Amino acid sequence: MADARVHIDLRDLQGDILRAYGNDYDHTSYAFVKITCPPEQARAWFSGLLDHVTTAEPWKDGKPVTTLNVAVTAAGLKALGVSDEVVASFSAEFREGMSSRAERLGDTGVSDPGAWERGLGDGSAHVLLTINAQEAEDHRRALGLMRAAMDDAGGLEIVFQQDTALLTGAREHFGYADGFAQPAVQGASDDKAPGGGVPEEDGRWRALAPGEFVLGYPDEDTRDDPKRTLPNAPADPLGKSGTYMVWRKLYQDVALWRRVMADAAELYQAGDEHKLAAKVVGRWTDGTPLVTHPDKPDPDFDATARGANDFRYSSDSDGMRCPLGSHIRRSNPRDALGFQGALTFRHRMIRRGMPYGDPLPDGKPDDRADRGLVFVSFQASISRQFEAVQMQWLNDGNIFGLGHDKDFLLGDPEGTGKMTIQGRPPFFLAPMEAVVKTRGGEYLFVPGVSALAAIADGTTG
Amino acid sequence: MSTAPSAGPITATGTPSERNIDGQAIAITVFSTVKWWGRAFLPVLFNVTKRTPKLTTTIVQLSFIHFARWSLVTKIPYNGAPQPKQRLRYPHMYFESNFNGGWEEYIDAFSHILTSGMAAFWGSSYGFPKALPVGPFKAYIKENEIANSHYYSAYPEATITMVKAALDLDDKLAPLRRSAKGMQPDAFARAYEKMLTDAQRSL
Numbered sequence: 001m002a003d004a005r006v007h008i009d010l011r012d013l014q015g016d017i018l019r020a021y022g023n024d025y026d027h028t029s030y031a032f033v034k035i036t037c038p039p040e041q042a043r044a045w046f047s048g049l050l051d052h053v054t055t056a057e058p059w060k061d062g063k064p065v066t067t068l069n070v071a072v073t074a075a076g077l078k079a080l081g082v083s084d085e086v087v088a089s090f091s092a093e094f095r096e097g098m099s100s101r102a103e104r105l106g107d108t109g110v111s112d113p114g115a116w117e118r119g120l121g122d123g124s125a126h127v128l129l130t131i132n133a134q135e136a137e138d139h140r141r142a143l144g145l146m147r148a149a150m151d152d153a154g155g156l157e158i159v160f161q162q163d164t165a166l167l168t169g170a171r172e173h174f175g176y177a178d179g180f181a182q183p184a185v186q187g188a189s190d191d192k193a194p195g196g197g198v199p200e201e202d203g204r205w206r207a208l209a210p211g212e213f214v215l216g217y218p219d220e221d222t223r224d225d226p227k228r229t230l231p232n233a234p235a236d237p238l239g240k241s242g243t244y245m246v247w248r249k250l251y252q253d254v255a256l257w258r259r260v261m262a263d264a265a266e267l268y269q270a271g272d273e274h275k276l277a278a279k280v281v282g283r284w285t286d287g288t289p290l291v292t293h294p295d296k297p298d299p300d301f302d303a304t305a306r307g308a309n310d311f312r313y314s315s316d317s318d319g320m321r322c323p324l325g326s327h328i329r330r331s332n333p334r335d336a337l338g339f340q341g342a343l344t345f346r347h348r349m350i351r352r353g354m355p356y357g358d359p360l361p362d363g364k365p366d367d368r369a370d371r372g373l374v375f376v377s378f379q380a381s382i383s384r385q386f387e388a389v390q391m392q393w394l395n396d397g398n399i400f401g402l403g404h405d406k407d408f409l410l411g412d413p414e415g416t417g418k419m420t421i422q423g424r425p426p427f428f429l430a431p432m433e434a435v436v437k438t439r440g441g442e443y444l445f446v447p448g449v450s451a452l453a454a455i456a457d458g459t460t461g
Numbered sequence: 462m463s464t465a466p467s468a469g470p471i472t473a474t475g476t477p478s479e480r481n482i483d484g485q486a487i488a489i490t491v492f493s494t495v496k497w498w499g500r501a502f503l504p505v506l507f508n509v510t511k512r513t514p515k516l517t518t519t520i521v522q523l524s525f526i527h528f529a530r531w532s533l534v535t536k537i538p539y540n541g542a543p544q545p546k547q548r549l550r551y552p553h554m555y556f557e558s559n560f561n562g563g564w565e566e567y568i569d570a571f572s573h574i575l576t577s578g579m580a581a582f583w584g585s586s587y588g589f590p591k592a593l594p595v596g597p598f599k600a601y602i603k604e605n606e607i608a609n610s611h612y613y614s615a616y617p618e619a620t621i622t623m624v625k626a627a628l629d630l631d632d633k634l635a636p637l638r639r640s641a642k643g644m645q646p647d648a649f650a651r652a653y654e655k656m657l658t659d660a661q662r663s664l
């Protein structure tokens with residue numbers, strides 16, 4: 001259901017942003033391409049991609065077998081010949097890049113960019129090609145076509161590639177169902193407003209203005225502006241239907257996580273590890289929210305059902321049901337900070353992550369394999385949305401009255417800190433281990449379809 | 462006030478925005494030129510605000526704000542030579558505040574939560590765009606904000622919320638500390654758990 005007052009030009013928007021490809025595709029590959037040839041040559045290759053780019057238009061003949069989406073880094077814009085003046089119209093954090101902002105993001109110690117995987121965060125990633133496929137066979141074919149086009153063009157190199165695949169039951173590696181709580185967007189997913197929008201008085205919710213996630217549309221700040229000014233965006237034609245993308249490879253130390261949780265649970269409510277795990281995230285592993293089901297998960301819980309995400313924190317202001325420091329209460333506090341969500345509604349993001357690596361079977365010892373989450377988020381402002389959440393809500397607890405406590409699910413690269421689980425008496429998880437490590441990442445821009453064409457034609461101004 | 466002989470100007474180090482931060486605390490200082498009618502209006506507004514505590518409860522509830530202070534400057538105090546004597550043609554609004562968190566979030570809170578208050582305080586200042594939309598309001602504050610030469614926080618590791626939590630914890634721990642000496646182990650365990658339960662918002 002879409003709000004008729006807002007018209008989003010879906011033909012001009014790339015796919016998988018406002019509407020998830022979701023579980024339609026089992027396989028996703030992220031290929032970071034470095035351009036070593038002159039801009040004209042790179043643009044010839046780039047324009048060859050355009051016919052294959054998947055837009056946000058609803059699928060008429062069922063889902064395509066494979067999809068292609070394109071994003072660029074600031075260095076990539078320059079390598080494609082976009083002028084310095086136009087690049088300067090992009091946000092500062094995008095131009096600086098993720099690795100330059102490591103300290104504020106908490107990418108220190110074991111997560112320091114110095115230890116990142118080659119090709120990420122060192123200025124060599126220019127273009128990100130995201131390929132989705134239903135079957136392994138289609139996946140191989142699409143990757144083959146991508147490489148052949150690059151070889152034909154010459155002067156292009158894949159500096160980093162991450163292949164990912166869904167795990168059974170849309171779980172992430174620690175075992176939780178993941179990826180379903182998303183912001184409701186006016187004109188695209190208005191029906192998801194209860195629980196996905198902005199909490200209003202009288203228990204109602206309002207979908208977020210599209211400009212929070214897509215540039216060239218009114219956002220939450222300008223939606224009621226009589227002058228109809230639009231939020232800051234790069235210079236046209238790049239400013240239309242684009243969005244900023246955060247891409248992070250987050251390694252998850254599953255063996256360490258299981259040990260931490262098992263050890264801690266020995267002291268917790270007669271060894272109830274399942275409940276302890278729920279307390280850390282704020283949802284049971286099947287996704288049932290703790291606020292509505294504090295004692296046990298709902299066997300009929302369906303994350304996609306209407307209203308599945310419809311809850312608030314004000315009825316649990318002391319955190320007895322859902323801890324004040326749990327992952328979902330931190331990453332989207334809804335009304336938890338009071339003032340009808342006025343301190344939270346500008347800090348939302350659309351998440352489109354995928355797990356990578358094979359699961360570690362239950363009870364198996366540590367195999368030291370590389371596995372974790374490719375975290376992907378889309379937002380109109382990386383600093384206001386992704387970075388503010390990462391820095392102030394996940395890596396610090398002050399706003400929640402939790403001192404410097406960090407999110408226990410993400411752990412602490414320094415190996416200090418704790419989590420308080422409110423209760424009678426409260427329970428403490430300590431110390432925090434570095435269960436999640438950043439292996440690399442990039443800030444990217446996802447141009448709209450006409451903007452992609454302008455880049456390919458060299459007509460970005 | 463007696464001052465030591467000046468050893469020359471104190472030179473500030475760091476970039477202007479770094480100089481407004483010490484540890485967890487951030488300072489904001491804004492000067493704006495006030496229109497003629499503000500000279501009469503603002504003192505009345507300040508008076509009413511002071512006498513009506515309800516008007517300031519919201520700002521108190523915004524726990525990351527240590528304080529916020531608006532005042533009207535009509536003349537620059539003269540401290541003797543070598544300071545040049547200066548006349549202010551227009552009154553100026555002097556705003557100062559200390560807070561924890563981020564600059565952007567701080568101004569967001571002002572815009573979205575204290576919308577009418579902001580209009581009242583800054584409405585008589587030249588160039589004030591309105592508190593909403595927040596984009597132009599932030600640009601206005603940035604434009605008129607001045608960098609400190611020096612800013613000092615006594616507890617750079619702590620935020621105001623943490624200091625308050627520590628004081629609360631101390632209050633709740635003190636009775637147990639006093640009574641614990643004579644307790645049997647199981648009585649102590651019960652008392653300790655009760656203390657944890659009572660003090661958990663500060664732990």
Ligand code: HEM
Nearest residue numbers: 172176177178179180181182250328331332373389390436
């Ligand atoms: C390895 C790292 C991570 C894991 C395993 C993880 C896992 C989860 C899980 C299990 C959920 C609940 C299911 C759902 O709502 O979809 C969730 C929700 C969420 N996570 Fe994460 N997450 C990780 C990192 C992050 C990071 C780095 C951010 C942001 C900077 C983030 C932001 C969010 C948000 C915004 C939600 C939705 C909350 C809501 O709307 O109620 N997560 N995550």
